[in-house]
Amino acid sequence: DAGVTQSPTHLIKTRGQQVTLRCSPKSGHDTVSWYQQALGQGPQFIFQYYEEEERQRGNFPDRFSGHQYPNYSSELNVNALLLGDSALYLCASSLSSGGKLFFGSGTQLSVL
């Protein structure tokens, strides 16, 4: 059983560009959350998707948007990239009924 998979593992972009990160949840999970982990910091909650809709959102600007597909996979889109967006982006999946979060290994985004 594959756990949470994220792609790509590493990405380099320049300021002003747009980026899309992808996540496939653990089999059987219907809820996907995204986190930003800056170097030396703990993960910060970006948003959570359930039933193809954004259910909760953290303190991130509208440049950060997402999508969830009928197969529960999810995308994180970031527009107008800033240097400060450089971070490890983590996806976590869970059941909507609650329970343990399972994290992917993350996508390391570098903005130059």
Add this chain to the structure above:
Amino acid sequence: GNSVTQMEGPVTLSEEAFLTINCTYTATGYPSLFWYVQYPGEGLQLLLKATKADDKGSNKGFEATYRKETTSFHLEKGSVQVSDSAVYFCALSRVSGGSYIPTFGRGTSLIVHP
């Protein structure tokens, strides 16, 4: 708002030494408390949790007790191994809109030497 404060790292120990990583929290209500571990190149994994005051979470020799009176959830292990080298995150979880959203501390790096 909710927040988690962890001791600064890195914590450097010799194998078989005793480990304590301090964690205190600020929260409204009665959150659940967690410790996650992140090994190099991997995502976070839940290590242990406690859902109410005086509960003790334990896993793989690690323990932490939910202390409401001191708002603390310190992680301990009696004898660390080289394989325990990782970054440890304390977190609390609140219910928001019907789902649990964790708030993480900054993480504490543990380095264990043979």
